[in-house]
Amino acid sequence: xxxxxxxxxxxxxxxxxxxxxxxxxxxxxxxxxxxxxxxxxxxxxxxxxxxxxxxxxxxxxxxxxxxxxxxxxxxxxxxxxxxxxxxxxxxxxxxxxxxxxxxxxxxxxxxxxxxxxxxxxxxxxxxxxxxxxxxxxxxxxxxxxxxxxxxxxxxxxxxxxxxxxxxxxxxxxxxxxxxxxxxxxxxxxxxxxxxxxxxxxxxxxxxxxxxxxxxxxxxxxxxxxxxxxxxxxxxxxxxxxxxxxxxxxxxxxxxxxxxxxxxxxxxxxxxxxxxxxxxxxxxxxxxxxxxxxxxxxxxxxxxxxxxxxxxxxxxxxxxxxxxxxxxxxxxxxxxxxxxxxxxxxxxxxxxxxxxxxxxxxxxxxxxxxxxxxxxxxxxxxxxxxxxxxxxxxxxxxxxxxxxxxxxxxxxxxxxxxxxxxxxxxxxxxxxxxxxxxxxxxxxxxxxxxxxxxxxxxxxxxxxxxxxxxxxxxxxxxxxxxxxxxxxxxxxxxxxxxxxxxxxxxxxxxxxxxxxxxxxxxxxxxx
Numbered sequence: 001x002x003x004x005x006x007x008x009x010x011x012x013x014x015x016x017x018x019x020x021x022x023x024x025x026x027x028x029x030x031x032x033x034x035x036x037x038x039x040x041x042x043x044x045x046x047x048x049x050x051x052x053x054x055x056x057x058x059x060x061x062x063x064x065x066x067x068x069x070x071x072x073x074x075x076x077x078x079x080x081x082x083x084x085x086x087x088x089x090x091x092x093x094x095x096x097x098x099x100x101x102x103x104x105x106x107x108x109x110x111x112x113x114x115x116x117x118x119x120x121x122x123x124x125x126x127x128x129x130x131x132x133x134x135x136x137x138x139x140x141x142x143x144x145x146x147x148x149x150x151x152x153x154x155x156x157x158x159x160x161x162x163x164x165x166x167x168x169x170x171x172x173x174x175x176x177x178x179x180x181x182x183x184x185x186x187x188x189x190x191x192x193x194x195x196x197x198x199x200x201x202x203x204x205x206x207x208x209x210x211x212x213x214x215x216x217x218x219x220x221x222x223x224x225x226x227x228x229x230x231x232x233x234x235x236x237x238x239x240x241x242x243x244x245x246x247x248x249x250x251x252x253x254x255x256x257x258x259x260x261x262x263x264x265x266x267x268x269x270x271x272x273x274x275x276x277x278x279x280x281x282x283x284x285x286x287x288x289x290x291x292x293x294x295x296x297x298x299x300x301x302x303x304x305x306x307x308x309x310x311x312x313x314x315x316x317x318x319x320x321x322x323x324x325x326x327x328x329x330x331x332x333x334x335x336x337x338x339x340x341x342x343x344x345x346x347x348x349x350x351x352x353x354x355x356x357x358x359x360x361x362x363x364x365x366x367x368x369x370x371x372x373x374x375x376x377x378x379x380x381x382x383x384x385x386x387x388x389x390x391x392x393x394x395x396x397x398x399x400x401x402x403x404x405x406x407x408x409x410x411x412x413x414x415x416x417x418x419x420x421x422x423x424x425x426x427x428x429x430x431x432x433x434x435x436x437x438x439x440x441x442x443x444x445x446x447x448x449x450x451x452x453x454x455x456x457x458x459x460x461x462x463x464x465x466x467x468x469x470x471x472x473x474x475x476x477x478x479x480x481x482x483x484x485x486x487x488x489x490x491x492x493x494x495x496x497x498x499x500x501x502x503x504x505x506x507x508x509x510x511x512x513x514x515x516x517x518x519x520x521x522x523x524x525x526x
Contacts, residue, residue: 298501310397353439413448
C-alpha cells in the first residue's frame, strides 16, 4: 500500500489545485471550506483516545471533499482496525479527484451524492461508530424555501425536533447523522460556534442535551481563524450516541488547540438547559454563577435594526451624485455614514436638521407607483431604470418590497449603536453609542435605540438628560457587551437588537433614579 504521508501530500496538492480552479463565490455557495491538515490530525488524535486498541472502526464523513479526515484516519489509526469507510461528496470535480486518489483503497466507499438525500443503514451492524465531519457552511438564505422545508421535515422525522428555518446547513447535517450512528458511536463535528448563541441554535442544543450525550465543545479563539477564506468562529462538538445520565456534565474548552486548550471547565447539563448563550462559558470562569440582570437596556429602549436597503451602493447617494442625477429632494432622506466613516460620537445638526458632517449622504426612497414616477419624475425614473439594468430590483430585499425602490420606515433615533466591532487591535472603541442630534436615519450597520414612553417623557421634561444617558451608555463595560453578542472569525463581534437589549444597565437605572426631575412612580420602564 502507498505510504499515507505520500497520499496526504498528493491530496494537499489536489485540494490546492481544485480550490484555485473554482471561484471563491462558487465554493461559498456550496459551503466548501477545506479543513487544514494539522486541525484534522488533532481531531482524529482526540477521537483515537475513545477507542480501545482492538476496536473495529466503521468511519463516515458526510462531506468528504478530497478526504482530509480519511487521510488522517489512516495515519492515526492502525489500518487493521478500520473495517469500513464511507464518504459523501456533492461536487463532481472533488469527487472525481478523490476517487482517483483513493482508487486503490478497498476500505473506502466514496459516493457522489448529497448526504441529506442518502438513506441511512437499516441495521445496527451497518451503522458507523465514528463520524468526523466539517459540514457545508451554507447560511439559511443560501437555500431555497423548498429545500429548507425538506430538510426541516427530515430532521423532525429523524430526531423529533423541528429546526428553525434560519438554521445553517451544518445544523441539518449534524442532526440527520443520528440514524447513521451506531449505539455508543462517537461523532466529532467541526462547525461554526454561532449555534451556541443564536436563536436557531436552540433546537441544535436541544438535540445535543437530550438525544445524545454531549461530551465536549471546544471553541477556538475567534482571533485565530481556522479557515483562511471564511469569516467564521469555529468549534468542535463531540457527542456519543447514548442517553445522558441524570448527573451528566459537559466539558467546555477554549483557546489554544483541541489537544491543548487554554481553559477547561465542566458544566452540568442541567445548568446548560437554563442558559441561552453558551459561548461565554468558554471564557468566563464557570465556577462563578452567571446571573441574569434584573434591569436591562430593553427596559428603557426599543432597539431596532437600521434600514436594510438591499443595495447601499445604489440607494445611498452623496450630495454631489444626487445633484448630478437630479434626484428630486423630496425622495432623499439624510442618512448617517457607516461607523468606519463616522469619526465622531456626537452628531450635530444644521437649521434644517441635516447632520453637520464632511460626508453628506442621502437615502433614496420613493413610495409612488412606477407609472406616476415615469410620468412626473423623469430624472428619478431614469435612475431607477439604471437599477433595473443592474438587476438591483431582483435582489432579495428589493424584490420583497412594493415598489422595489421604497424603504422601510425607520425614523431618526437620538441614540445609535454600531452593530459590529473588533475588540483587538481597534484604533477606536469596538463598540460605541452615538448621540444623533440630527434628523438623519441610519442603515442596518447601526442599531437604533428609541426611548420607551416613560423615559421619553423624562427626556422631554429635561432635555439635558439625553446627553447624560448617552454618556452612561458609553460607560457600559466592554465585557458586558461582548458577553451578550456573538463572535465571528478574526475576532469580529456582533450584537443583534435583542442581544443589545439584554445588556445589563444598572448604572442607567442609578442615573435616572437620581435625576432631579425623575419620578419613582414611573418605574419600572417596561
